[in-house]
Amino acid sequence: MGVTIGRTGVLFGKKKRRIVRLLVVEDEPLVAFDAEHVLTDADFEIVATVDRVADAVAVLSGGDAIDLVLVDVNLADGSGVEVARAARARGVAVMFVTGACPPEAVELAAGCLSKPYGQRDLIAAIGAIEAGMAGKPPKRLPPGFTLFATGSPEAA
Template sequence: MIFGRKKRSIVRLLVVEDEPLVAFDTEHVLSEQDYEIVATVDRVAHAVAILDEADDIHLVLADIALADGSGIEVAQAAARRGVPVMFVTGNCPGDAEALAVACLSKPYAPRDLIAAIEAIEAAREGKTTRRLPNGFRLFAGSDPSAGGAAAIG
């Protein structure tokens, strides 16, 4: 197929968001783009439990402010399992680069969410993205298994 979609390396996502409308919208946008949502949860404890159980999560989208703690705790748990995290938050923490591969500021347009995931995927493949979405920071060279930002993937 000449004009077919290329095979993605990021397909299975865990969404960690405690605002129901944002969670619903995120899930809808991603599903429409053929991403598989492993789960959408609103608590740190639930996210960590899913990370413990699921074998094949490609990316965690985590808000920072959650009902029972912080998305930072989710990022730490994901890093121990080698799963990259993109913070999706109104206020990206100062130490985000040590914990995540990227940060997307809220509010964001649906196209910016998709473009952010595609930029992470391109970085994993060693490619550069010409134009990053508004409010998005891709941390140079992320290694989630090291808990920091150096070879995305």
């Protein structure tokens, strides 16, 4: 647990995050750019932003530490479900970010956030997944977000 000193000089314990490094898989450039911006501002590290299944699988295979994959379902060269399967096989959590959550999501992902979503909802959805990884119930679920019970890769 890190320590932060507040304005009043009081020490606050800073909770260590379980989710820090993200892979964003999105083929709509404006959505990808907005997600990168929001996540970076929220102190997440973007390992890569890609728009194709093949590129996402290559990043997952590349050995970089990734805590969570945010993946759209409909991609130019295939389905985000393929990316989710590859991530799951490597023990990496997945959140679908899509207009229509696929039926396989329950087995493959920690959650599903419906598009369009607000910036706060994206951060809150990641927080809910993080709470689930810690074995705690999330404080709240944002609108349009479904958290799955089998969301952590270790639960499979």
